[in-house]
Amino acid sequence: MKNIKYFLLALLLASGISGFAQKGKKPNIVLIFCDDLGYGDLGVYGHPTIATPNLDRLAFEGQKWTSFYASAPVCTPSRAGLVTGRLAVRSGMASENRRVLFPDSGGGLPQEEISIARQLKKGGYATGIIGKWHLGHLPEHTPIAHGFDYYFGIxxxxxxxxxxxxxxxxxxxxxxxxxFxxxxIRNTEEIERPANQRTITKRYTEEAVKFIENHKKEPFFLYLAHSMPHVPLFPSEEFEGKSSRGVYGDVVEEIDWSVGEVIRSLKKxxxxxxxxxxxTSDNGPWLIFEEQGGSAGLLxxxxxxxxxxxMREPAIFWWPGKIQPSVVQGQGSTLDFFPTFSALxxxxxxxxxxxxxxxxxxxLFGKGKSPRDVTFYYRDEEVYAVRKGDYKVHFITREAYARNKxxxxxxxxxxxxISHDPSERVNVAAKHPxxxxxxxxxLEKHKRTVKPVENQLEK
Structure with a gap:
């Protein structure tokens, strides 16, 4: 009997120590990022004919944010903001003349910038990016040059x-x-050209699962940046014709499958x-591609x-036992990832x-409201609009792909x-001078914080 008591006591102590150690562990972070996904393109955000059961489940079990913003409305400056926690204009990653980087570009994210990967490596994290980078393809601008241990993607x-x-x-x-x-690329080596885009979502997913398996005994940051639903759209054979929404829906439903595979790997x-x-995603839907572009819903x-x-995007946060199911209406931004991950x-x-x-x-943990109350809407190097609280002011408007003039x-x-009128239909300026x-x-106060730097996109 005495031996049994000692055994039970030892078991309880071991359990307590184990639980304490679990609490002291640094969390893993998996950021799944889409390209050109619209606010209304997921089932849980109201799409009637795109089935996204895995993402819907994450939203029901975690947090769904309804006012979450990309840092810019096109790829390169948006991703620069996410990776650095700083508006793209501060690193020269925004331009009126060349809105994104191209294969003939000579610039990219400057080495002076500190990426999320480089920041998290200070805390002993393994870091990997699978998918689209779009912050420079020359050696000094690649993911490997910016603190990622592993890279597989376009x-x-x-x-x-x-x-x-x-x-x-x-x-x-x-x-x-x-x-095309x-x-x-794998790390710094070109392994296939042209990339077989019909299999790219599947291969990104396989690489993500491998990364999780390979780093399960240490804290890791995995940035899974899908190349789609940016056009051209290439679902795999298993998903072609599966969706009621056509090829765009096929691609989104395959990304939803990919999310399910990542979650299964974490649980396993x-x-x-x-x-x-x-x-979340890098910017809104590319509407000029009609049925091959997505939907911003009521926006x-x-x-x-x-x-x-x-710029307003679907955003889902999931962490069993830490994040309680809820809908968050406060503002958030991809710019917030850098300081949030650093704090965690x-x-x-x-x-x-x-x-x-x-x-x-x-x-995220239900301990208060989001500290973000202001969002600056940059188009290239200039602020066109500002949101504060419930209100949004447009100083400048322009069609998405119109010229400067x-x-x-x-x-x-x-x-x-925009709490009353998220579709931006009723101008109330006369009522609120x-x-x-x-x-x-x-805006003037913000402009004073922006210092001129070398433009990377025009090199």
Whole structure:
């Protein structure tokens, strides 16, 4: 009897120590990022004909944010903001003349910038990116040069390196994989060219699962950045024709399958209760591609512009036992990932530069509201609109892909209550002149924090 008591006591003590050690572990972080996914493109965000059961489940079990923003309305500046926690204009990763990087670009994310990967490596994290990078393909700008231990993916957009003759839009809509000579890179080595885009989502998923398996005994950061649903659209054979929404839906449903595979891997390796999983996208839907572009739901506009549909994104946060099921209406941004991940990993923010993000971990864990109350809507190097609280002011508007001469400067600016009117239909500027003055002051104060730097996109 005495031996049994000692055994039970030892078991309880061991259990307590184990539990304490589990609490002291640094969390794994898995960031799943889409390209050109619209606010209305998931079932849980209201799409009637795209089935996303895995993402719907994550949203029901975790947090669904309804006012979460990409840092820019196009790929390169958006990803620069995510990776650095700083608006792209601060690193020279935004341009009016060349809105994103191209295969002939000479620039990229400067070495002076500190990436999320480099930051988390200070805390002993293994770091990997699988998928689209689009922050520079030259040696000094690659993921490996910016702190990632492992890279597998396409260095820029999947519609680049086009070798098929003909007008761009029709060529992309009727695309075959051999029309594009994009390379597939592992670390710093080109392993396939052209990349077989019909299998790319499946291979990204397999690589993500391998990364989790290989690093299950240490804290890791996995950035899974899908190349789609950016055009050209290439679902795998298993998903072709599966969706009621056509080829766009096929691609999104395959990404949903991929999310399910990642979650299954975390559960299989008993990592789910110590892993924060996030799902969001880089900008809104590319509406000019009609049925091959997505939907912003009730929001106005899409990719390339500063109406809500260009930058407000679906955003789901999942961490069993840590994040309680809820819907968060407060503002958040991809700029907030850098300070939030740093806080979760117990790493101090560098004090030699200005950050545009906030630590939103309190809001994730139900300990308060999001600290973000202001969002600046940059189009390239210029602020077109600002949101503060319920209101959003447009100083400048322009069609998503119109030329600079087509922009409209509003005097007085347009003002919308986007809690009441998320579709930005009813201009209430005449009723609130005091808010216009407040927003103008806010913008001027922000502009004073932006210092000129070398433009990387125009090199």
């Amino acid at each position: 260095p820029y957009s999947n519609d680049m390196d086009r070798i098929k003759d003909g007008e761009y839009f029709s060529t992309v809509k009727e695309a075959e994989p051999e029309y 000579n994009v390379p597939l 390796n008993r990592l789910d209760e110590n892993t924060l999983v996030i799902f 106005k506009g899409g990719k390339g512009g500063t109406y809500e549909g260009g 990993a117990g790493i101090a923010l560098p004090d030699d530069r200005l950050y545009d993000g906030f630590d939103i971990s309190g809001a 087509d922009k409209t400067i509003h005097n007085p600016p347009l003002l919308f209550n 005091e808010l216009i003055a407040e927003f103008e002051s806010l």
